[in-house]
Amino acid sequence: MKRCSLVLIGFAGLGSFISSAQSASVQKISDPFERYLKSIDTNKREPSLRRFATECGVDVGRVRAKYAVAAGDDWQPVLNMRKGLRSLESDFYTTVEVWPAGNGVLVEMWPNSDDVGSEVRTLYCFAHGELQFAEVIEWNLPIVEEPGILPWGYSRRWERDQKRDLKQVKAVFVDEYEQVIRKPKLDSEEEQSLHWNPALGPLSEQKLPASFFQ
Numbered sequence: 499m500k501r502c503s504l505v506l507i508g509f510a511g512l513g514s515f516i517s518s519a520q521s522a523s524v525q526k527i528s529d530p531f532e533r534y535l536k537s538i539d540t541n542k543r544e545p546s547l548r549r550f551a552t553e554c555g556v557d558v559g560r561v562r563a564k565y566a567v568a569a570g571d572d573w574q575p576v577l578n579m580r581k582g583l584r585s586l587e588s589d590f591y592t593t594v595e596v597w598p599a600g601n602g603v604l605v606e607m608w609p610n611s612d613d614v615g616s617e618v619r620t621l622y623c624f625a626h627g628e629l630q631f632a633e634v635i636e637w638n639l640p641i642v643e644e645p646g647i648l649p650w651g652y653s654r655r656w657e658r659d660q661k662r663d664l665k666q667v668k669a670v671f672v673d674e675y676e677q678v679i680r681k682p683k684l685d686s687e688e689e690q691s692l693h694w695n696p697a698l699g700p701l702s703e704q705k706l707p708a709s710f711f712q
Contacts, residue, residue: 527674
């Protein structure tokens, strides 16, 4: 009886070891949108936003941001982004954070689809209502974290040339931390998604709440 118990304990220990090894082999993924929400909570904005804001001439440390959420076409201004998201009760939603600064406007927008692991961050810089430059990352995150299944993003940037035409000037694949990676193996649907573009028109096309600019 004691021998049987020792064998069982041995198998139990082996099982725990295997389970621990398997858990260790699954890389913990950092959710870009959750990092964004945390940056609002802590007021420690991410380097990518700070860089973009500096280019746009907006001091995000001094200008008070305004928030809105939407689960359809209508923006709902909110004072707290997390509470606003909880009120939507939807896997399909968009958040927007806006910094009005004189004739300039900085916008960070996230249209997400949680059910398929799609997160999209778009940064816009407007001057006198005209888009000056923009950046977007389309992230594809695994719904279930498993070995060998890694997140990837498609990062692009648009700028105006000497003729004031808006041109794409960058297109690279990145990981969830925005570090450049090789192009991952994509299926046909994922390849097609690379042709999607965010709205690249004037500020008026965003149809943001009028209260943001009063």
